[in-house]
Amino acid sequence: MKQTALLLGFLLITLTGATAQTFRGLDKSPMDMAYYPDDYAHDRKFAPAKIGSDKAMVRVTYSRPAKNGREVFGKMVPYGKVWRAGANEAPEIKFYRDVTIGGKKIPAGNYALLLLPTETEWTIILSSDLDQWGAYSYNPALDVARVNVPVQKSDTVIENFSIQFAKKDASTATMYMGWDTAMVAVPIGL
Template sequence: MKTSKLLTTISFAIVMLFTVNVNAQKFSGLDKSPMDAAAYPSSYKDANKTVKVVYSRPQLNGRSLDKLAPNGKVWRTGANEAAEITFYKDTNFGGKMVPAGTYTMATIPGEKEWTIIINSDVNTWGSYFYDESKDVARVTAPVSMGDESLEAFSIAFDDNGAMHIGWDKVRVSVPTSSK
């Protein structure tokens, strides 16, 4: 009897060991371009947001900005999936009224100005399937140069609601205001 009970216990342990290994969840490593979010107002204490951008943050890693975000070409504004922008209220975005809703945000980098595109086509990968006919708004913003180079692509909002895009030494700002 003792041998039978011992064999049953060992058999059960072996089955459980294989079951755990078979069902173990596989988690991927850290993304090279981690996802981030920027919102206005920026304070986490203020839940009454006007706008939020969810995007991935590619790194320069010794590469040039003009190779990663070429001038004159539609760019996904980050990495991986297209950047997603949510306006929680009807918002004046760079002089154009954008109805409350969720959109993708693409850009067309340029030497002197960038075009920022708000597009109704959501859940898209990169800008590979960009459809200009679904543009909700296009605004242009002048380029300025910062003193320091940003290794990671970044988006931030200031206390007045302006959206700032920065990468390397390039800086682009778009004013926003809600009704």
């Protein structure tokens, strides 16, 4: 009887250990989402009256690398080389409606968001090649649009790469992207 109980206990411990799950550690670059209108997902669920008839225009899902005392543009992010706008997977930008960026019409849908930075301007690249890690497999043949925007100097150091939207007027929003002391403003219209 003792042997049977001991055998059952050992079997139970073995089976429990065999089904245990281990998880990877946390990414050093936390994921974030930016919406326009801001807090759209939250308000849609908890404050629908606040939204009214408006619906989201755009959402970006991206990872936020940190400066950590490093020289960012020109060093960590080389000038003249296509870069994912963030860390890890290339960010995904979703347009809920047809929009215009830099005079180019962009159909509603999901795109990879990539950048080609120089000291004076960033080329914003929308690619149909989703689910790519970084920009290592970047293929210019899959570009949907390219838009050049001038680089501005930020008044303060931006520690983590950041994307944020602001309302410009009734039919236009501005997507701000910045890191370190570099910042760009990308107008997005309906």
